[in-house]
Amino acid sequence: xxxxxxxxxxxxxxxxxxxxxxxxxxxxxxxxxxxxxxxxxxxxxxxxxxxxxxxxxxxxxxxxxxxxxxxxxxxxxxxxxxxxxxxxxxxxxxxxxxxxxxxxxxxxxxxxxxxxxxxxxxxxxxxxxxxxxxxxxxxxxxxxxxxxxxxxxxxxxxxxxxxxxxxxxxxxxxxxxxxxxxxxxxxxxxxxxxxxxxxxxxxxxxxxxxxxxxxxxxxxxxxxxxxxxxxxxxxxxxxxxxxxxxxxxxxxxxxxxxxxxxxxxxxxxxxxxxxxxxxxxxxxxxxxxxxxxxxxxxxxxxxxxxxxxxxxxxxxxxxxxxxxxxxxxxxxxxxxxxxxxxxxxxxxxxxxxxxxxxxxxxxxxxxxxxxxxxxxxxxxxxxxxxxxxxxxxxxxxxxxxxxxxxxxxxxxxxxxxxx
Numbered sequence: 001x002x003x004x005x006x007x008x009x010x011x012x013x014x015x016x017x018x019x020x021x022x023x024x025x026x027x028x029x030x031x032x033x034x035x036x037x038x039x040x041x042x043x044x045x046x047x048x049x050x051x052x053x054x055x056x057x058x059x060x061x062x063x064x065x066x067x068x069x070x071x072x073x074x075x076x077x078x079x080x081x082x083x084x085x086x087x088x089x090x091x092x093x094x095x096x097x098x099x100x101x102x103x104x105x106x107x108x109x110x111x112x113x114x115x116x117x118x119x120x121x122x123x124x125x126x127x128x129x130x131x132x133x134x135x136x137x138x139x140x141x142x143x144x145x146x147x148x149x150x151x152x153x154x155x156x157x158x159x160x161x162x163x164x165x166x167x168x169x170x171x172x173x174x175x176x177x178x179x180x181x182x183x184x185x186x187x188x189x190x191x192x193x194x195x196x197x198x199x200x201x202x203x204x205x206x207x208x209x210x211x212x213x214x215x216x217x218x219x220x221x222x223x224x225x226x227x228x229x230x231x232x233x234x235x236x237x238x239x240x241x242x243x244x245x246x247x248x249x250x251x252x253x254x255x256x257x258x259x260x261x262x263x264x265x266x267x268x269x270x271x272x273x274x275x276x277x278x279x280x281x282x283x284x285x286x287x288x289x290x291x292x293x294x295x296x297x298x299x300x301x302x303x304x305x306x307x308x309x310x311x312x313x314x315x316x317x318x319x320x321x322x323x324x325x326x327x328x329x330x331x332x333x334x335x336x337x338x339x340x341x342x343x344x345x346x347x348x349x350x351x352x353x354x355x356x357x358x359x360x361x362x363x364x365x366x367x368x369x370x371x372x373x374x375x376x377x378x379x380x381x382x383x384x385x386x387x388x389x390x391x392x393x394x395x396x397x398x399x400x401x402x403x404x405x406x407x408x409x410x411x412x413x414x415x416x417x418x419x
Contacts, residue, residue, distance in 0.1 A: 007169060010074040010085060010145070012066050014297050019062060022257055022296065026057035029258045040269060044262045048278070052265065053258050056289050065290045069110060076145065079165040082154070085109070085145035087137040088170065091120040096132035097199065097408055098172040100163065100190075104181020104205060105242075105304060106264045107391070108144045108294045109137045110287070114397040119404065131405040136170060138163060140182060142303035144294050149303045155310030156182070160189035164197070173197060176408055180205040180392065182307055188377065191356035200411045201377075202404055204361040205390045207231070208372035216371070223384075224369045231367040238267065242305040243312035250302025257296050264292050271390035274364050282388075282395045357381075359407040361400065363388035381407050 034046035072087045087109050090096075099119065103111045112135075118125035119133045139146040141154050141162060154162075163186070167175055176199045179187035184206035191198045210216050210228075220228065241249045253260045268279035268288055276282050295301055359381035360373055365388070373379060383403050388396035 007075045007077045010076045012069045023057045025257050026053055044266050049262055060289050079162050081150040082141050082162050085139040089116055089120050089135045091132040091134050093129045093132035096134045098175035099133040099135055100177045101137045102179035102183025102186050104183050106267050108291055109139045110290050111393045112137050115393055115401050118401045131409055142306050144298050147300050147303050156185040156189050159186045160193055164194055176200045178202040195355045198356045201356050201358040202407050204392050206368045208369045227367040228369050242308035246305035246309050247302055253301035254299050260296050261292050273389040361403045363392050365389040
């Protein structure tokens with residue numbers, strides 16, 4: 001698609017032969033042997049994955065999931081050469097605040113399906129008209145139908161620039177942003193680049209890092225110490241693969257649906273609400289498979305992983321098996337990118353605190369350390385749920401909706417839409 005001002009209606013329509021090919025590949029899977037006496041600690045167990053793959057190729061109804069997606073207005077456009085796909089739902093309340101919802105990895109715009117109605121039409125879902133939002137839910141560049149990636153360098157900073165262009169194209173000059181995981185990196189970048197346009201930033205599943213200052217760990221409270229310990233103990237094997245060699249692992253994920261399934265379902269198991277034996281105890285099984293299917297049908301495993309390469313590799317991590325020591329981070333990593341003067345390869349080290357008011361929502365799984373978050377953001381709201389996990393919009397959508405409503409309600413009616 002050429003770069004024009006057009007925003008074109010879009011519908012998901014997977015050809016039947018693509019569905020048939022998926023089922024053929026699922027049926028022809030070569031399965032390894034399970035090492036006796038092992039379970040999730042070594043990866044997805046064989047028995048569970050075989051059963052889940054059988055469900056994907058059998059009872060799972062892709063056409064029903066496709067219809068669910070197509071029940072929402074979807075569009076495609078191209079901004080600065082980058083194809084962008086989005087769900088765009090206008091509120092019935094004309095004075096609603098525009099809100100950009102940014103998913104993470106492994107995620108898609110479908111992550112937010114369960115929050116659309118209560119956020120756009122709060123009066124029909126126990127809320128007030130003043131809490132209404134017009135929603136823009138893009139597939140991040142490289143994810144889903146926002147493919148192919150136009151060029152290297154599409155890290156969080158470059159994504160922010162593209163999404164600012166998207167919001168301008170839609171006629172939204174003032175808006176809020178909500179993001180989790182990858183979206184929690186992109187959202188503050190948007191605020192840094194255009195603070196005059198962003199009414200507020202709401203984050204969940206965010207990560208904060210120490211700055212390398214003597215004694216900064218000593219002053220942490222018990223909860224923050226526990227979060228930092230979980231961060232350091234986290235099995236980051238997928239992160240190392242995505243950030244170091246995204247193309248290599250991408251061949252296997254693009255060629256094998258079971259490989260793609262295992263790669264994603266392990267993250268759902270590991271990151272969903274603690275204490276759950278299986279991921280579908282937190283997230284509906286068909287919603288989980290919708291995520292996997294969107295990666296499969298769009299062939300976006302490799303392109304979605306590129307954001308890790310752009311971000312983590314830019315930080316020049318010297319210890320591949322560990323999270324970086326603050327002293328090893330490059331001074332000013334990503335500074336040029338954040339100033340809009342670089343090539344979009346900004347790392348994940350925090351920018352200067354933006355003036356935009358920011359809310360943090362922590363699930364029972366999150367690892368955000370409060371003093372470090374407050375150092376790097378203008379934090380005006382901090383909520384600890386003690387429930388839910390990384391994928392809050394799918395696990396506990398009502399909790400996410402309640403906090404988003406409360407945060408933006410406190411900011412007043414300062415956003416407006418042109419159309």
